[in-house]
Amino acid sequence: MTTKEIGDMGEAAACRYLEQHGYEILERNYRKSYGEIDIIAVLNRRVSFVEVKTRNVNAIATPAAWVDKKKQKKIIHCAWDYMKEHKEDRKGFSISLDVVEVVYDKTTGSIVKIRHLKNAFWQEQEDGYAPF
Numbered sequence: 001m002t003t004k005e006i007g008d009m010g011e012a013a014a015c016r017y018l019e020q021h022g023y024e025i026l027e028r029n030y031r032k033s034y035g036e037i038d039i040i041a042v043l044n045r046r047v048s049f050v051e052v053k054t055r056n057v058n059a060i061a062t063p064a065a066w067v068d069k070k071k072q073k074k075i076i077h078c079a080w081d082y083m084k085e086h087k088e089d090r091k092g093f094s095i096s097l098d099v100v101e102v103v104y105d106k107t108t109g110s111i112v113k114i115r116h117l118k119n120a121f122w123q124e125q126e127d128g129y130a131p132f
Helices: 003-020 067-086
Strands: 024-032 034-041 046-056 094-105 110-115
Touching: 003 024, 003 034, 003 046, 003 094, 003 110, 024 067, 034 067, 046 067, 067 094
Parallel strands: 046 094
Antiparallel strands: 024 034, 034 046, 094 110
16 A cells, blocks of 8 residues: 555544534645644534544554644644635634544554544744634
8 A cells, every 4th residue: 555545544534433423524635835734523512623643553653743843833734724715604613633543554554543642732923823
């Protein structure tokens, strides 16, 4: 499997997982020139901006460990723009910056674990991004 195929498999699994837990998927692969959000979902008037990380079961670090500060800033920036673009239909909604970890077994090609980390990171005031 290519890296893209593995990523696509992980995103599809994350969407199924979120839907099974009551989330409505609003968008996938929301893109801006400076970044992308893998999944935007909503549950109980809370918009979740989800970064999906898929890694092999034998990886040396958890999938979430790969969401570094640089990637977090891009997600925050995209989330801020999404909320501005949808300010009327998302008025009064709270937000969550999440990571869904997907762990798969390269040998069998099967997914062995999915973990949803809600509020996995948050913006810092000195980042220059206005709070939601």
